[in-house]
Amino acid sequence: MPIFNFADNEALGCVISVDTATVTIRVDAIERLRRIQVNRLTALQSSRAGQHLIGVVTRITRRAEDRVDAPAGEVDPIDQVLPENNLVRITLIGTLLDRVGILENVFRRTLETVPEIDSNCFALEGERLTQFMQVISDVGADGPRLSLGTFTLDDDAVAYLNGNKLFQRHAVIVGGTGSGKSWTTARLLDQVAQLPQANVILFDIHGEYKPLIGDEFRHFRIAGPVDIERKAGLADGVLHLPYWLLGYEALISLFVDRSDQNAPNQSMMMMRSITDAKRAALSVPAHADILANFTIDSPVPFDIGAVLSELGRRNVEMVPGKTTEKQGPYFDKLSRLIARLEAKQQDRRLGFLFQPPAECMDMSWLAQVVHLLVGGRGAQADAKGGIKIIDFSEVPSDVLPLMVSLLARLVFTTSQWTEQADRHPIALLCDEAHLYIPERTTSDSSDAVSVEIFERIAKEGRKYGIGLVVISQRPAEVNRTVLSQCNNVIAMRLTNGDDQIVIRRLLPDSLGSFGDLLPVLDIGEALVVGDASLLPTRVRVAEPRHKPNSQTVAFWDCWNEAEGKGDSPKAVRAWRRQSFQL
Numbered sequence: 001m002p003i004f005n006f007a008d009n010e011a012l013g014c015v016i017s018v019d020t021a022t023v024t025i026r027v028d029a030i031e032r033l034r035r036i037q038v039n040r041l042t043a044l045q046s047s048r049a050g051q052h053l054i055g056v057v058t059r060i061t062r063r064a065e066d067r068v069d070a071p072a073g074e075v076d077p078i079d080q081v082l083p084e085n086n087l088v089r090i091t092l093i094g095t096l097l098d099r100v101g102i103l104e105n106v107f108r109r110t111l112e113t114v115p116e117i118d119s120n121c122f123a124l125e126g127e128r129l130t131q132f133m134q135v136i137s138d139v140g141a142d143g144p145r146l147s148l149g150t151f152t153l154d155d156d157a158v159a160y161l162n163g164n165k166l167f168q169r170h171a172v173i174v175g176g177t178g179s180g181k182s183w184t185t186a187r188l189l190d191q192v193a194q195l196p197q198a199n200v201i202l203f204d205i206h207g208e209y210k211p212l213i214g215d216e217f218r219h220f221r222i223a224g225p226v227d228i229e230r231k232a233g234l235a236d237g238v239l240h241l242p243y244w245l246l247g248y249e250a251l252i253s254l255f256v257d258r259s260d261q262n263a264p265n266q267s268m269m270m271m272r273s274i275t276d277a278k279r280a281a282l283s284v285p286a287h288a289d290i291l292a293n294f295t296i297d298s299p300v301p302f303d304i305g306a307v308l309s310e311l312g313r314r315n316v317e318m319v320p321g322k323t324t325e326k327q328g329p330y331f332d333k334l335s336r337l338i339a340r341l342e343a344k345q346q347d348r349r350l351g352f353l354f355q356p357p358a359e360c361m362d363m364s365w366l367a368q369v370v371h372l373l374v375g376g377r378g379a380q381a382d383a384k385g386g387i388k389i390i391d392f393s394e395v396p397s398d399v400l401p402l403m404v405s406l407l408a409r410l411v412f413t414t415s416q417w418t419e420q421a422d423r424h425p426i427a428l429l430c431d432e433a434h435l436y437i438p439e440r441t442t443s444d445s446s447d448a449v450s451v452e453i454f455e456r457i458a459k460e461g462r463k464y465g466i467g468l469v470v471i472s473q474r475p476a477e478v479n480r481t482v483l484s485q486c487n488n489v490i491a492m493r494l495t496n497g498d499d500q501i502v503i504r505r506l507l508p509d510s511l512g513s514f515g516d517l518l519p520v521l522d523i524g525e526a527l528v529v530g531d532a533s534l535l536p537t538r539v540r541v542a543e544p545r546h547k548p549n550s551q552t553v554a555f556w557d558c559w560n561e562a563e564g565k566g567d568s569p570k571a572v573r574a575w576r577r578q579s580f581q582l
Contacts, residue, residue, distance in 0.1 A: 002098040003105050003131040004043055004052050004122075011120035012036060013088065015044065018114050023055060025088040025121045032123075033086050036060060039517065039538075041124040041132070041153065042090055044115045050098040053115055054107070054124075054132075055090035056536070058513040062086055090121070091511065093536060096135070105135045107534060133157030136535050146191045148184070148490075152525060152538035159528065159539040161488075163191075166532035167427045167467030170458060170485050174475045174503060175492025180524040182208060184490060185429065185471055186544035189387055192427075193217065198386030199376035199424055201411065203404050205432040207393035207580075212546040216377070218385025222403065224394035225577055228351035233359060234372065239390065241406055242356040243304055244278075245366075247297045250402055253446045255340050265330055266337040273310040277302035287363070301361045304345070304354065311338050349396045370414050373407070376424045394580065398446075401436035405450035412457050415464040425465035428457070433470045434477040451479050458485035475502045488530030493521040511536055 013027035023044065027033040036042075036057060044053040094109045115121075124132055133154040144163035151157045173188075175181035185202075186209070192198050193216035202209060210219065220239040223232065232238040246254065248271060256266050278300040282291040294300060315335060317328035345354045359365055371379070377386030395403050408428060415423060430437065437454045441447040458468055458481065470486055472478050476498035483506065491503050504515035507529055514536065517527055521538070529536040558565070574580055 001104070002050075003128065003135065004096065004098075006043070006120070006122045008120060010122055012042065012123045013086075013121055015115045015117055015119045015121060016085070018117065020114075021092045021111060023090045023092060023115060023121075025090060027086045027088055030086065033060065033062065033088070035125075036088060036123050039514070041129065042088075042121055043096070043124055043128075043132075044090070044092075044121045045119040046095065047113045047116050047119075051113065052096045053092050053111065053113070054094045054096055055092045055121075056511070056513075057088060058091050059089035060087070061089075088121075091513070093511075094534075096132070105131075107132075107135055109534060130154050130156060136160075146188075146532075147542070148187060148191075148526070148528065149540045149542040151535075152540050155540070159537070160534075161528070161532040162534070163532075165530075166488055167425070167469070168462055169487035169531050170461075170468045170470070171488035171490065171530070171532070172470045172472075172475065172483060172486040172506070173490045173492075174472055174494065174499070175526075176494050176496070176499075177473055178523065179473075179492035179494075179521070180526075180541060181471065181473060181492055182431075182548045182550035183524060183544060184492065184526060184541045185209075185431065186212065186546060186548050187541055188469075189429075190544045190546070193387050195386070197376045197378045197424070199374075199426045200387045200429060201373060201407070201426065202387065202389045202429040203407070203431055204389050204391050205393065205400070205404075205435060207391045208549040209389050209431075210391070211549060212387070212389060214546075215384045217387045217389060218372075218380075219389050219391065221391040221393075222395050223352035224580070225348040225351055228348070228355050231357055233357055234369070239369070240352045240356040240360050241403055242301070242360045243353050244301045244361075245299055245406060245410065246402075247409065249449050249452075250406065250446070253449050254344065254399070254402065255337060257336060257340070260336055262333040262336070265333045269311060269314055269330060269334060270307070270337065271296055273307045274302065276310065277304075277306045280306065299366055301363060301365075304341075308338065308341060311341070350399065352395075353399075370410065374411055374414050374424070374426060376426075379424065397435075401438075401450035402446040404430075404436045405453040408457060409453045412453070412461065412464065412466060415466055418464075423465045425467065427467035427469060429469045429471060430454070431471045433472040433482075434474045437470070437479045437482055439477055439479050451482075455479065455481050458482045475499050478502075488532045489528070491518060491521075491527045491529075492525065493523070494518045 012032050013025040015023055016026045017024035038057050038060060040057050042055045042057060044055060046053050092111055094107055095111060097106045098104065100106045133151050134157055137158045137160055146161040146163040146166060148159050148161055151159050173181060173184055189212060192200055198216065219237055221237060223238045223240050227238045251270065252267050255270065256263055275296055278294060279291065281300055281302045282294060311334050314330045315332060315338060317331060318325040319328045344350055373388055377383060390407065392400060392404065411426060411428065436450050438447055438451065441451055457466055461468055470478060470482060475483065489503060489506050494500050494503065500515060500518045503518060507514055511529060514527055514529060521527060524541050526539050526541055528539045
């Protein structure tokens with residue numbers, strides 16, 4: 001039976017103004033005006049029988065003369081026309097239909113009608129609010145249900161998101177330090193991990209998701225100096241990213257100083273040398289088909305030593321002149337390039353790039369790695385690890401953007417070259433995204449290369465079955481183009497004004513007032529708006545099964561303990577070895 005059976009004497013007030021999705025209500029009973037609150041739900045009579053329009057209260061005005069005088073340009077037109085009335089402004093967000101076919105009480109995020117003038121408006125409270133929230137939560141058991149927590153308006157109603165729309169149309173999870181952002185991410189992974197063919201990659205920048213364990217999770221760690229010494233590989237959960245995986249732009253940003261007057265010559269010679277080295281690696285008959293079509297960006301293992309030798313030869317080359325030998329065209333113009341390349345090679349922190357195990361130099365290695373990363377849980381030999389967590393905590397910060405984008409590019413390119421019938425959708429969760437998808441970049445820097453890759457994924461990923469979830473505590477520092485492609489927002493408490501402005505811009509114009517909630521949200525509470533959310537509202541995120549290592553430290557309690565913590569010698573040793581694996 002219909003859940004809304006309001007009597008006329010229960011009305012909060014009546015409609016006096018309608019403007020597209022915005023309605024103004026006049027309230028005659030002061031006690032009812034005092035009872036209503038901003039961001040609470042209301043139901044309005046529709047011009048069609050069997051329907052009620054659902055709205056959110058965005059503004060309440062008692063009387064114009066009771067307000068502090070405002071400049072003429074800031075006075076609302078409605079207040080000028082009706083200065084003597086008690087007004088409630090409501091933004092319409094959807095329609096509740098008593099019946100659709102055999103279904104009863106169906107909520108749709110559409111506005112097929114608008115209320116008529118003098119239509120009654122009712123506050124959703126008590127039992128009616130509970131019944132409506134249950135309608136919102138009534139997602140079919142076989143549907144794309146993703147439980148994030150419960151609605152703040154009603155703790156008994158589970159807040160579901162549409163799993164398809166969340167990843168198809170990308171999402172952003174933001175929140176200040178200690179607001180519960182990592183908790184929310186872990187809760188999201190909990191839900192995805194329960195699916196038999198789950199397929200997610202999480203870029204874990206600080207190693208805080210190590211506690212997420214079980215058959216659903218597979219952990220990788222980018223190789224550190226100690227892993228190079230131990231010759232650890234994929235079997236040990238250690239991932240190498242050999243230099244030959246880098247594309248041309250990434251190689252140039254890593255080795256060529258654009259401020260050098262010889263930079264164009266260095267870039268050209270590097271491209272020639274690498275192309276020749278790859279051609280030499282493909283000279284065997286088994287790779288004849290690849291040799292005929294490869295490019296500088298083709299992921300072909302090549303000998304970096306041969307590249308250095310060729311650059312060194314060109315740097316000191318003498319050529320015949322009219323009477324005697326003269327300096328070649330690249331004489332002493334490649335010195336800085338050679339020095340930078342040799343320095344990178346000898347940097348122990350970059351061992352995962354330049355000192356890969358012998359298995360990483362085999363043509364078959366890439367297919368093995370791609371299968372582990374891109375293949376869903378059901379495609380793995382052990383039928384485990386639908387959630388792949390990649391720990392970047394030992395990667396130097398100066399090359400972090402390049403390395404994260406390298407893996408993102410590997411996923412995107414593989415999906416791009418997979419036949420449509422064989423594509424298995426995958427989601428990339430970008431934790432601490434402001435570190436490698438920054439808003440401000442220097443031209444031709446590693447940051448610029450990283451941003452370009454993620455911009456392409458944000459724009460085109462949906463076509464190839466790649467979803468993007470951007471996670472950051474500083475949305476103002478995340479690339480605007482990437483954020484603009486995220487049609488779902490899960491925003492936790494944000495106190496910084498610049499961050500709030502960025503999130504407000506992502507909200508629909510009709511829901512702009514929701515942005516005022518950002519600085520007052522409770523810890524673990526989120527504002528959820530977007531295509532995946534049937535009802536834009538506040539959600540209290542449920543506790544995840546596995547909690548990340550991101551809990552806020554209780555300073556006073558720790559200082560008050562009988563015994564202190566700390567192991568400085570061990571920390572210094574780890575610092576010197578550039579690895580936690582001692």
